[in-house]
Amino acid sequence: MDEKYDVIVLGTGLTECILSGILSVEGKKVLHIDRQDHYGGESASLNLTQLYKKFRPGKEDTKPDGLGRDRDWNVDLIPKFLMANGELSNILVHTNVTRYIDFKQISGSFVFRSGKIAKVPSNRSEAINSSLMGMFEKRRLAKFLEFVGGYKEDDLATHQGLKLDTNTMSEVYLKFGLETGTRDFVGHSMALWTNDDYLKQPARETVERIALYLNSMARYGKSPYIYPVYGLGELPQGFARLSAIYGGTFMLNKPVDEIVYGEDGKVTGVKSEGEVASAPIVIGDPTYFPEKVKKTGQKVIRAMCILDHPVPNTGNLDSVQIIIPQNQVQRKNDIYIAVMSSAHNVCAKDHYLAIVSTIIETDKPHIELEPAFNLLGPRKETLMGIADIYEPIEDGTKDGVFISKSYDSSSHFESTTDDVKDIYFRLTGQPLVVKPRPENEEDESAIRAE
Known part of the structure; x- marks a missing residue:
């Protein structure tokens, strides 16, 4: 710990890990700390025990029978898909993180209209x-x-x-x-x-x-979306591995006691267990800087639904996205349903995982998800969580502390990569230029979407 670094990164969420990887590739000496014992932060993928510990603390033994082994489950806390030609896909190819992750295509995209769902052509x-x-x-x-x-x-x-x-x-x-x-x-x-x-x-x-x-x-074809085998938690781990290959130092399960500032108000390092790591730049997620972030006024509700059948009226597809436009159910915000299956190694065989999310509009948020629940059919289990959305109060250029935004309710990562590019620009003064490598045989298989 008692060393000097160019950048210290706090938290291993996707935004933080992308920046850690990119800055390491550019030759920066990076120290990456997470007080949790696993990668991913708010964008982690949890096994069954971790999932119940988070959403039903003290009641982990209430899970239904027949759900298989713990290791069969990788449940995303933040359900999102990747656009096949989106910015995150470009960054994955550009940085060669595709070497560490396999992808599968999402089999169909559906939209709710006039009381039923229809496939987006x-x-x-x-x-x-x-x-x-x-x-x-x-x-x-x-x-x-x-x-x-x-x-x-x-x-x-x-x-x-x-x-x-x-x-x-x-x-x-x-x-x-x-x-x-x-x-x-x-x-x-x-x-x-x-x-x-x-x-x-x-x-x-x-x-x-x-x-x-x-x-x-x-x-x-089929849909514009791809998804990592074993869940979205593979993404931050892939970028963390990239950072480590280029000299980044990682410490999990490491408490962060204090952010240290100089007399001029600029950050000088991070204190942990009596040691201080020095750096003129600190990047982190909102949970590490409660005094430097504000609530946007929006809250996201997410429901993890375990099914033992495919979603009705989707042609028995192993994975789908369903969007319920707000106008169709007299709301102000859309409702998203992301459905994956054992084909993606995120749940036990013969099971499906449907994660529903939206922006809360009333004081009875679970009722707001009923239009989605009605489409799913019988559910073996439903675990719900509510999260505030935070954003930094300042842009970080004064004190050298650059804070990411909370993950929103959208169904894809384009807003996350916008945040990555925004932080990179504020930090370096230069735009993040993502140049996909020239297409050749290796590149064509770089993102393998089976």
Whole structure:
């Protein structure tokens, strides 16, 4: 401990581990500490005993019979999927962390509409047969998606008279004559917005989000999502291994007694068990800096549901995402359902894990999840947890302390990688440039999505 480092990182959540890995690769001397005895922090994957200890402390023996061995379970605390062509996938390839992790494709993406779920089309044939739209609306949607796929910033002929930085997304939808139900489906299951605030905003970000969805879908088919075998806890461990290969020092189960500051108010190190490790920069998650973060006012509820059957009306697929747009159930925020199975080594054989999440809107949050529970069928077990969402009060440039944001309720990691890039820029003054390696045979298998 009694050494000098360039950077000290507190907590082994995904955001912290990505930054630790990238900074180590860049030649920084990194010390990485976690007071917990396992990797992942708030984004860990827990076995059955750990799961019950967290959500039912003192009542670990209440778990149902027939759930198999402890080691068969890797339950994500923060359920999210990776976009096949998203920023996190690019970072994984760029840093070679793909050497340590295998991925499987998520078999289908579904959206709730008019009281039932329908598959989000993954190809032209599915679009033609989709129950989401009538024939004329399908043609209008096809023209809209052709516009998104063909848009080029430097080619005015592809703009169709639209200015993405000034036209709102409502105006873009209006130009293509899309119905309200189609706007719901596109905005929430493709652009992946959690509410309808985006309709009043300039259209550029939404168009870029839809393009990312389409490109990710085209990469593997079926769905735009991939997921690590053995759960999301593999991701922080992969980046931690990268950091260690490049000289990073890791200490788990190590208490953090004090953040040390100099007379000028700038951080100088971290104290633990009487020793002080020195560094001019400290990165960490909100739990290490309660006095330097604030609640956003939002809380996320997550329910871990154990099933012994596939989700009804999904064609017995081994993994799916289901989005319940807020308008469909008279809410302000969407409800997300992430479903995995023993095919992903996250639960025992013949079992399925459905994790439901949303932003809390009432004083009876468990009732808010009923629309999702109704889609799942009988549940063998349901474990619920509520978490506040925190963000740093300051940007870290004054005192050298850079704090990540809490993980939100969204179904993917794009907001997490935005936070990584934001912290990196504030810390170094340079943008994080992720350059995927030239495509060759090795790269094509770099993210293996079976």
